[in-house]
Amino acid sequence: MPEIELAQRIRRLKKEKGAVILAHNYQPPPIQDIADHLGDSLDLSRLASTLPEEIIIFCGVHFMAETAAILAPDKRVILPEPSAGCPMADMITAGDLRAMQLRHPGAVTIMYVNSTAEVKALTDICCTSANVVKVxxxxxxxxxxxxxxxxxxxxWAAGLTKRExxxxNGYCPTHQRIVPDEIRKLRREHPGAVVMVHPEVNPLIAAEADILLGTGGMIRFAGSSDAGTFIVGTELGMVYRLSKLYPGKRFIPASESAICPNMxxxxxxxxxxxLETLEPVIRVPGPVAEASRSAILRMTQIG
Ligand code: SF4
Structure with a gap:
């Protein structure tokens, strides 16, 4: 079916079923175009709990839909492709974390929201790339x-806070596809462009950047900056998002290959x-949901 007809069908079904579509900033352009709300994973999960709709179609990866289900336990959170995982989140299991906690008794556990519900359930405080320093x-x-x-x-956060x-040893494979030479070349081609990169990049890329920001931070920064051209060091979907928000400005991907296959x-x-089947639903078992919710709420109390 052509894209335009599919989009119409989605809009009709959404109305019939009383559903809302949330999409992450890294989603493909056609998904961004039909979404009711776009944002980073935590903003969307928080939104899920406050929106009037009972049915949430979450266009993102598994841990994001899980977080929405944790924060909105009474809603039906649906991930249209259940195999859309996050390799970084899957790099640490609850067993791995338990073993690490045994090696460092008394340590406070901070986990990035890009982690599974089971890992969050063993966590003291979650964090995002925006609030990691405060946490x-x-x-x-x-x-x-x-x-x-x-x-x-x-x-990166350890350097800023001077804490050990x-x-x-986890990482995002997509952000590791960005390489310093490409950024240097783009800087030469676009003198005056601001290089903004996500803190998930490695230190070689961070050293090339003018500023490190999460996706929400990039949106705010690009909107308020006097600069007209930005080199964007994160997943490619963000370039579409920024270009749509600020059509008068120019956004250039730091790497055309920074594509998250799961997104x-x-x-x-x-x-x-x-929308037709109202499946597959993402469910988080009661005790895991309760413990992981506490770790997320502790983070929101900090900032
Ligand atoms: S971009 Fe990286 S961190 Fe984000 S979902 Fe994909 S693999 Fe995970």
Whole structure:
């Protein structure tokens, strides 16, 4: 079915079923275009709990839909493609974290929201790329900290807070596709462009950047900056999002190959099918949901 007809079918089904479509900033352009709300994973999950609709079609990856289900336990949260996972979130299991906690008894566990519900359930405080510094600073100086799964986000925040962290060795494969030479070449081609990169990149890329920001931060920064051209060091979907928001400005991907294959598993066909069947639902078992909710809420109390 042509894209335009699929989009019409989705809009009709959405109305009939009383559903709302949430989409992450990394989603493919056709999904961004039919979404009711776009944002980063935590903003969308928070939104899920406050929206009037009972049915949430979450266009993103598994841990994001799980977080929405944790924060909105009475709603039906549907992930149109259940195999859309996050390799970084899957790099640490609950068993791995338990073993690390045994090696560092008394340490405070901070986990990036890009982690599974089982891992969050063993966590003291979650964090995002936007509030990681504040979350680390909330821990008394005499307490050790376990941080995961992203070693690059952790190392960057450790440098800013001057704290030593026990880092888990996880990373985002998509952000590792960005390489310094490409950024240098783009800088030469676009003098005056601002290089903004996501803290999930490795230190070689971070060293090339003018500013490190999460996706929400990039949106705010690009909107308020006087600059007209930006080199964007994160997943490619963000370039579409920024270009649509600020058509008068120019956004250039730091790498055309920074594509998250899992984010791209969501298609219009799958969204339409999910609206027809109201499946597959993402469910988080009661005790896991309760414990992981506490770790997320502790983070929101900090900032
Ligand atoms: S871009 Fe990286 S961190 Fe985000 S979902 Fe894909 S693999 Fe996970």
């Amino acid at each position: 680390i600073e909330s821990v008394p100086a005499d307490r050790e900290i376990i941080f995961g799964p992203d070693r690059y986000l952790g190392a 962290l026990h880092l888990w 791209k598993k969501i298609t219009l066909e799958k969204v339409a099918r999910s």
